[in-house]
Amino acid sequence: MTFFKGKEEKPPKMKSRHLILRSLILCCALFVNAVMFNLLQLPTHLISGGNGSVAMIVEHLFHVPPATTIFVLCFALLIVSLFMLGPEKTGGAVIATFVFPLFVEWTKDIGEYIIVGNKDLILLSLFIGIFSGLTNGICYKVGFNSGGLTIISQIIYEKFKVSISKVNMIINLIVILIGSYCFGITIGLYSIIVLYVSSIVMDKVLLGISKSKTFYVITSEEEKVKSFILKELDAGVTVFNVKGGFLEKKKHVLMTVIPTRDYFKLTNGVKQIDPDSFFVVIDAYESSVKRELLNLEEITQE
Numbered sequence: 494m495t496f497f498k499g500k501e502e503k504p505p506k507m508k509s510r511h512l513i514l515r516s517l518i519l520c521c522a523l524f525v526n527a528v529m530f531n532l533l534q535l536p537t538h539l540i541s542g543g544n545g546s547v548a549m550i551v552e553h554l555f556h557v558p559p560a561t562t563i564f565v566l567c568f569a570l571l572i573v574s575l576f577m578l579g580p581e582k583t584g585g586a587v588i589a590t591f592v593f594p595l596f597v598e599w600t601k602d603i604g605e606y607i608i609v610g611n612k613d614l615i616l617l618s619l620f621i622g623i624f625s626g627l628t629n630g631i632c633y634k635v636g637f638n639s640g641g642l643t644i645i646s647q648i649i650y651e652k653f654k655v656s657i658s659k660v661n662m663i664i665n666l667i668v669i670l671i672g673s674y675c676f677g678i679t680i681g682l683y684s685i686i687v688l689y690v691s692s693i694v695m696d697k698v699l700l701g702i703s704k705s706k707t708f709y710v711i712t713s714e715e716e717k718v719k720s721f722i723l724k725e726l727d728a729g730v731t732v733f734n735v736k737g738g739f740l741e742k743k744k745h746v747l748m749t750v751i752p753t754r755d756y757f758k759l760t761n762g763v764k765q766i767d768p769d770s771f772f773v774v775i776d777a778y779e780s781s782v783k784r785e786l787l788n789l790e791e792i793t794q795e
Contacts, residue, residue, distance in 0.1 A: 515635040520592055523639075526628040527596035531603050533621050535559065537611045540672040540684040541625045541691055542665030544593070544641035550668070553675050560601070563641070564594035570644040577648050586640030589632065593639065618686040625687065626694025634699055642668075703776035706756055710747040710763060712770035721762050722749050750777050 530545045538553075540546040544566055548559035567590040574583040611617065632639050646660040665688055673681025712718050719730050726749075733746045751759055756774075763770050 515637070516588060518635050519588055519632055519637045522628040522631040523589060523593045524596050524600075525624065526639075527593060527600050528603060529621060529624045529628075530559070530597060531600045532607060532609055533617055533624075536604060536609075537614065537617055538672070538676040538680050539614070539618055539621055539687055540669050540676075540680070541621055541687045542642075542661075542668050543625075543629075543639065545597075546668045546672060546684075547642070548597075550671055550675055558598075558601075560594045560598035563597060564590070567594070567641040570641055574644045574648065578644075578651060582647065582651075583644075585637045586644060588637060589640045614683050615686070618683045619690055622687045622690025623694050626691040626696075627698060629691070630695040630698025633695075700776075700778050703778055704753055705750050705777040706753055707748065707750050707775050707777045708759060708772050709774075710749070710770060710772040711744060712747070712763065712767045714767040714770070715745055715747065717766045718763055718770070719747060721766060722747070722751075722759070725762060726751055726755055726759060728755075 526545075533539070534541065534545060535549060538549060540549065544563045545559070547566060548562040551557050551562045552559055567586070571583060571586055571590050574586065609617075629639060642664050643661070645664060646657045649655050649660045650657045669681055669684045669688065672684060710718060715732075719732075722728050722730050728749050728751045731748045733748060734743065735746050736743050749759075760772070763772065
């Protein structure tokens with residue numbers, strides 16, 4: 494494998510085709526989101542946060558069509574972003590600013606052709622959360638965003654270095670609180686379900702479904718634990734030299750990646766070898782992690 498061949502530019506046609514494909518995927522996601530908005534959210538007033546939810550509240554209070562509110566909100570924040578963040582960081586929201594309100598207007602009468610009952614709000618909350626998470630996750634994954642309120646999060650991050658996820662959560666909770674005042678506490682409680690499901694699904698779309706776990710093990714029985722992982726689980730082990738922050742004692746940390754199905758086999762085995770062992774477990778999303786760990790292990794040993 495060759496790592497360095499100098500800077501290679503892709504042909505302009507390949508770049509334009511890639512951009513067109515990403516834009517088409519974005520438009521499909523926005524169209525599905527618009528259908529879900531008019532078919533499921535607008536009739537039930539279930540809020541998922543974001544531009545559509547603000548449009549529902551404005552329609553309820555001032556009888557302004559949702560498509561108009563979404564466009565005005567997104568366009569105004571797009572201009573603000575252009576001045577405060579610059580054209581490069583604003584470009585990802587341009588398509589959604591113009592296309593999504595158009596799709597909302599085109600599909601506003603879809604409820605007349607597809608009849609969906611609104612009695613089972615639990616089921617509807619789950620479906621809205623799933624579709625909202627899917628569409629938003631796809632938007633981010635292809636390099637764009639839905640514009641509107643997400644721009645506020647980006648501006649606050651750039652100016653005050655506050656986490657975008659935290660700002661998004663605060664904004665969505667504010668929208669849900671206002672929606673609860675307009676549509677009732679019950680709708681607000683269901684909207685929390687929508688927001689929670691949506692965030693989980695979006696994470697899965699962006700990161701993928703984890704099939705492996707990464708273990709960081711601190712133990713006094715290093716050789717026995719390492720032998721157990723290598724022989725019983727047939728997994729690689731990487732050894733790190735670390736130093737405690739309080740006592741400043743030097744220790745070794747064993748790191749291994751195993752399939753999720755072997756989770757309890759590893760934890761039980763390590764606890765039997767060393768009841769006082771300590772380990773941290775996180776999800777592993779890269780399919781090539783095991784190969785990279787083997788390479789890292791070779792470097793560490795050298």
